[in-house]
Amino acid sequence: MPLQGKRILVGKPGLDGHDAGAKIIALTLRDAGAEVIYTGLRKTPDYIARVAVDEDVDAVGLSVLSGSHKELVGLTREKLDEFGAGDIPIFLGGTIPKQDYQELESRGVAAIFTAEMPLDQVVATIERILR
């Protein structure tokens, strides 16, 4: 299994209440061999970063549909760095406009997944990031 032994947090920061996508990703990662910690809806970046540290995860995946992805990603990255987990990569999914990609990547997002991306491509990308 490509993600065997990897621990990945799937988080829903902010106020949007739709987590079908996050759940599909969680199950896909599980089926690729990963141990997935799903945080549930409407969590703060501070909370997500603390859980990521406690659980000693290899990566943090964030799902954002509310449009505030720049702020939420930036805050999560800051908190992770603050808690001594600067080495944990963040990947992002949701409704993310193409014009934001560059800025997000400069804020430390390792990969951005769109809704139409095939799931095996998502797994392959995460596998590459964690190699």
Next chain:
Amino acid sequence: MTFDGSNRAVLAKAVTSAARAGVEQILAQDLSPEHEARRIGFTGPPGSGKSTLIASWAEHRLKSDRSVAVLAIDPSSPISQGAILGDRIRMGSMDTREKFFIRSVASTRLHDGLCHNALGILSVFDRWGFDDAVLETVGVGQTECNIRFITGTVVLVLPPNSGDVIQAMKAGIMEIADIHVVNKCDLPGSRTLARELNSVLAMRSGASTWSPKVIEVSSTAGSGLGELDAAIDEHYLWYRENSDRKTILRKRIEYQLAETVSHQFESLLRDTDLDRFQSLGAAYTELLSGLKQPDG
């Protein structure tokens, strides 16, 4: 090191190291440390409310300024080996408190409701000076009793309507609990279950001087938690006075050796091409000889 909320990242790495320990690291572990956290095991069938109950009880506990660490185990997939570690989602706002630490772990290939090197992870909590170390098993059935050997107090969490007197008389998990929680007692069926459990427990004449308790709890309604907390305290005092340290240690050694051998055997089996053996006997002999080599 003592846990003070600010050094969570260091503790988290120590737990990971124990969770992934190889044979040599496991064999070097101190199974009877000087400071030992009170070890409380919560077990019971899937969906009986173990995680929510632990969170509610821990919240009660933290009020008396105790520190609590939780090892929450969820099942691994038999197909992909992956897992959804969902216990902590039930622990809501609890789980980033300064005196509270949770680690979610997958059961990997174990079938006893526990995880690889659970004893080693619990001893990390000891070394970090926690007052209470809680182990939450995978949702279990009737036979997963190893939690008895690695924790001091076993709390069996049952949902209402989980069987009648005959179920309660069966051998297995019903015999090993110190405290039976009839959980979700705001739902119908809980009073009957509590009564039947009490009647069966009263018929038992074990060698132990501890009489297992039955407590009705509802995390939603917030009822029964004080009673549960008192029962855990009472059992711990009894356990400290009445249990023989040597016997406890021997059981831990037995458990650790059996778990270490089976863990190593499973990975050997996975990495061995069985087709090259002429007979089962030949495969058995070679696999056993492979066990002699610590995998580091």
